[in-house]
Amino acid sequence: MNNLGIPGPYTAAVVQAAPCGFDTQATLDRVAAWTSSAASQKARLVVFPEAFVGSYPYGIDFGTRIGLRTPEGREMFARFYRAAIEIPGPEVSELAAIAKANTCYLVIGAVERAAGTLYSSALHFSPEGQFLGSRRKLNSVGVERYVWGRGDGSGIAVFDTPIGNIGAIMGCENYMPPLRMAMYAQSMNLYCAPTTDDSDVWPCSMRTVAMEGRSFVLSACQVLRLADLPENYPIEDEAGAGDFLIRGGSCIVDPLGVVLAEPAYENECLLTAEIDMSKVARGKYDFDVVGHYARPDVFRLEVGASQQLAVRSVTQADAALHIPARSE
Amino acid sequence: MQSKPFKASVIQTASVAFNPWKTIDRLKEYTYRAAQEGARLVVFPEAFVGGHAKGLGFGSVMGTCTQEGREAFQMYYEGAVDVPGEATHRIGQAALENNVYLVTGAIERELGTLFCVVLFFAPDGSLLGKHRKLMPTGTERLVWGFGDGSTLPVFDTPLGRIGAVICWENYMPMLRLTMYSKGISLYCVPTADHRETWLPTMRHIAREGRCYVLSACQYGRRSDFPENYPLKEEVAADTVLARGGSCIIDPMGNVLKGPVFGEDLIHTASIDPGLLTRSKFDLDVAGNSGRPDIFTLHVDERPRRLVNSITTD
Numbered sequence: 301m302n303n304l305g306i307p308g309p310y311t312a313a314v315v316q317a318a319p320c321g322f323d324t325q326a327t328l329d330r331v332a333a334w335t336s337s338a339a340s341q342k343a344r345l346v347v348f349p350e351a352f353v354g355s356y357p358y359g360i361d362f363g364t365r366i367g368l369r370t371p372e373g374r375e376m377f378a379r380f381y382r383a384a385i386e387i388p389g390p391e392v393s394e395l396a397a398i399a400k401a402n403t404c405y406l407v408i409g410a411v412e413r414a415a416g417t418l419y420s421s422a423l424h425f426s427p428e429g430q431f432l433g434s435r436r437k438l439n440s441v442g443v444e445r446y447v448w449g450r451g452d453g454s455g456i457a458v459f460d461t462p463i464g465n466i467g468a469i470m471g472c473e474n475y476m477p478p479l480r481m482a483m484y485a486q487s488m489n490l491y492c493a494p495t496t497d498d499s500d501v502w503p504c505s506m507r508t509v510a511m512e513g514r515s516f517v518l519s520a521c522q523v524l525r526l527a528d529l530p531e532n533y534p535i536e537d538e539a540g541a542g543d544f545l546i547r548g549g550s551c552i553v554d555p556l557g558v559v560l561a562e563p564a565y566e567n568e569c570l571l572t573a574e575i576d577m578s579k580v581a582r583g584k585y586d587f588d589v590v591g592h593y594a595r596p597d598v599f600r601l602e603v604g605a606s607q608q609l610a611v612r613s614v615t616q617a618d619a620a621l622h623i624p625a626r627s628e
Numbered sequence: 629m630q631s632k633p634f635k636a637s638v639i640q641t642a643s644v645a646f647n648p649w650k651t652i653d654r655l656k657e658y659t660y661r662a663a664q665e666g667a668r669l670v671v672f673p674e675a676f677v678g679g680h681a682k683g684l685g686f687g688s689v690m691g692t693c694t695q696e697g698r699e700a701f702q703m704y705y706e707g708a709v710d711v712p713g714e715a716t717h718r719i720g721q722a723a724l725e726n727n728v729y730l731v732t733g734a735i736e737r738e739l740g741t742l743f744c745v746v747l748f749f750a751p752d753g754s755l756l757g758k759h760r761k762l763m764p765t766g767t768e769r770l771v772w773g774f775g776d777g778s779t780l781p782v783f784d785t786p787l788g789r790i791g792a793v794i795c796w797e798n799y800m801p802m803l804r805l806t807m808y809s810k811g812i813s814l815y816c817v818p819t820a821d822h823r824e825t826w827l828p829t830m831r832h833i834a835r836e837g838r839c840y841v842l843s844a845c846q847y848g849r850r851s852d853f854p855e856n857y858p859l860k861e862e863v864a865a866d867t868v869l870a871r872g873g874s875c876i877i878d879p880m881g882n883v884l885k886g887p888v889f890g891e892d893l894i895h896t897a898s899i900d901p902g903l904l905t906r907s908k909f910d911l912d913v914a915g916n917s918g919r920p921d922i923f924t925l926h927v928d929e930r931p932r933r934l935v936n937s938i939t940t941d
Contacts, residue, residue, distance in 0.1 A: 439917050441910050453922035475836045475911055477801035478923035501835050501881035504828035511825060512799045557825040586766050587799060595762050598777035599802035600926040608921070 307463050309576040312490070313343035314520045314561065316550040317568045319352045321529035322383040327353050328391060331408065332398050334570065339402035341572050344427070344463055347407045349522040349550075350470045350494035351420050353391060354384045354411030358496070358524055358545045359535040362446050376534065377447060384413035387434055392423065400429025405461060407468050407518075409494035412436065417449040422468035422494055424459050432459045438479060441472040452608040458486035464516070464577055468492040474505055482603045484513045485590045489555070489580045493519040498547045503563045510553040514583035516575055517553040522546045523568055555583035634787060636669040636814070636840070637662035637896040640874040640888070642848030645679030645857070646707030648715050648734075652677060655732065656722040658894065663726035665896040668751075669787055671731045673846040673874075674795050674818035675744055677715060678708045678735025680846065682820070682869045683859050686770050700858050701771060708737035716747060716755045724753030729785060731792055733818035733844075736760070741773040746792040746818055748783055757781045761794045762803065778931035782810035788840075788901060792816040798829060806927050808837045809914040813904050817843035822871045827887050835881035838907040840899055847872035847892050879907035 315334045320326035331348065338346045350356065357380055363373020385391040391410075399406040404427055412421040412434065420440065424432040436451025456479065458467040467488035473479055474493055483491070491513055493506060498521055510517040524546040526539055539545060544566050552561035552573040560573035587593050639658045644650035655672060662670045674680055681704055687697020709715035715734070723730040730749040735742050736758070744761040760775025780803070782791035791812040797803055798817060807815065815837060817830065822845050834841040850857075851865040868890060875886030876897040885895035911917050 438919050438922065441917075450919070456922075472911065472917070475913060476917065476919070477805045477836070477913065478919075478925060481801050482923075499881075501831050504831040504881065505835065507825060507828040508799075508832035511829065512801060557828070587796065589799065589801065593763050593796075593800065594802075595774075595800070597932075598762065598928050599800075599806070600928075601802060602924040602926065604922045604924075 306577045309574050310344045310463060311342045311572050312345040312516070312518060312552065312575045313338035313341065313347070314518050314550045314552055314571040315346060315348045316521060316523055316548045316564060316571065317349070318522060318524050318528040319355055321355050321533065322379060324353060324383050324385065324391060327355070328394050331395065335398050335402045335404065335406065338570055338572070339404055341570070343404055343572060345405045345407070345466070345490060345518070345575070346402070347492045347518045347520045348409060348494060349520040350409035350496050351411050352409050352494070352522065353395070355380070356496050356522060356524070356546070357447070360533075361443055364446050372534065380411070380447060381413060381418060384411040384418050386414070387412050387421065387423070388431065392431055395423060396425050396429045396431050399425035399427060403427040405463060405466060407466060407492045407494065409470060418447055419449050419451060420444070420470055422470055422492070424466060424468065426461065433457055435468060437470045437473055439473060439476060452606070453604045454607040456482050456603065456605060458483055458488045464490040464575070466490045466492060468494060471495045471497055474509060478601055478603070480509060480513065481590065481601055484515070488513060489515045489577065490575070491515040491517045493517060495519060495521050496546055497521065498549045498565070502549055503551050503559070506551055506553050507557040507559065510555055511557040511587070512589055514555040514580060514587060514589070516555060519551050521548050521550045523548045523566065555579050631901050633898050633900045634668045635666040635896050636671070636842055636876065636899050637665060637667035637894050638671045638842050638844040638874045638876060638885070639673065639894055640845060640847045640872045641892045642846050642852035642870065643676045643679050645681070645853045646703050648677045648707055648709050651679070652715060652718045652722070655719060656725070659722045659726045659728060659730060662894050662896065663728055665894065667728060667896055669729045669731070669790070669814060669842070671816045671842045671844045672733060672818060673844040674733035674820045675735050676733045676818070676846065677719070679704070680820045680870070681771065682848070685767060685860055688767075688770055696858055703854075704735070704771060705737060705742060708735040708742050711736045711745065711747065711758055712755055719747065720749050720753035720755055723749035723751055727751045729787060729790060731790065731816045731818070733794065742771055743775060744768070744772045744794060746794060746816070748781070748790065748792070750785070756783050759792050759794070762797055763800065765796045776932040777927060777929040780806055780927070780929060782807060782812045788813035788899070788904070790814045790816065792818060795819040795821055798833060802925055804833065804837065805914065805925055808839075812837065813839050813901070814899070815839040815841045817841060819843055819845045820870065821845065822873045822889070826873055827875055827883070830875055830877050831881040831883065834877040834879055836913055838879045838904065838911060838913070840879060840904075841877040843876075844874045845872050846870040847890065879903055
């Protein structure tokens, strides 16, 4: 690290892999193996795809039609529910231990279970084995809306670390300009994008948001084959066991939109790149989306960062004393 | 909005730098050619009328500037146009004669300041309005003023909702969101960015906004600029200063036309209004994907006037 607090160049890694569908413990074992493999290449930051722990139920419709839900769809949801993790919980502790064992920052997508609702969340861990925090996806696309709730503005956080300012934006959230803006305003320069979007346009978006934020972008997409899913998985797809349902397309991009690690398709792999943080300042020279290029006299974005609680308990004494309601 | 497909064109050619009248003659020629290809909307590059002073440093270094720099500014100023004025009348004639909506970049002169603007014309020849660039980049900041929030129009036309975002304004997420919230469907991008990174940006924006993106960039060589053009280092006449890369993208981010570098050309593509709706099915950034319970963007579209004169009547 130099005297401005900018770290020297280091390696970061993106894991493009398949979880073990609906088998959370087996998936955590895969996380440990991939993280160890990244650490052996000296990675100080390791990014995993969206919904890696808990699974992404690709290709199924949960038995939903307008006006009706089937018992099979309910059973599928219950199965998905069982595979999800609580935060905090034993799986979170295990992920923290993996980060510590490999001395790396770890960003990973998981399906979070909170009471009766599931969320697609991104979890952040430090090399000391500390759980830094998590963020729930604000908006989902398509059938995701049947099974995932929506996060609120309270979790829009960037984690200030010695290797850079780490934030995560998941899947279709990357198409929410105000969310990106809220993250840029927190000086995010390690923009992690856990996703399951394997479209051709995705790397274009990653290059664009890198340039827009003058940030490194580390996009991790799942690969998924039928073979990674349980035998009785009710997908209506004629794919063979080895065919790819999600084909990858992870990439690492620098703050000027230069692709450091090219998207790879249809294979499980580890992408690595050198992160040279001095590139951030060189990028801000001619563009700073929340600074000299912002026009705050014209555009002013307000972000409601309060927790949205369905139930708040207010005691009489609190009310009489005008003490703010407790959130827990 | 009409539901039948129609054609739109982007023009990739050079302006006659600092000579708006010769440039407008060229604009008429290319508009005619695009109309012959069936285009009902024609988009020209950034600063087309007036010129994009590519490669000039305007003799400026921190703390001082040279006499030659001032003279270069004078040359630029004298080649700029008044809005409205004779130039906008003539461009309107090109739209009228060819029965097209016409969108072009221009350099507008107001008092002592130049603005990079986009001008919008209807097939009846009328000037619909303008957008002044909000934020110039780099050396542009020496020679162009900053637009205010009062020129962010999106025009509801029989072809769709036409608006324009210039060059690196396309990296301003809040400006884009403003355009999306106005229902822009024909997102016109007069630009001077001919980098390899431009195409991915256009594809991202099309997919984000679920709109057609029509990006027009000049293809220009040294010989398209005046002989006394004060480049710091003189180059051969056929040296390419602006290499093009114009493109047309559909609302799913698919490339319909372009980019082609190093050629003078017109790209024409078919625009299917039905695809706008089909693409909104799973993403509507300013609508069902917006989360207004968390985010509120305030846009101040009031004109800013430095001097407000108050008279007795």
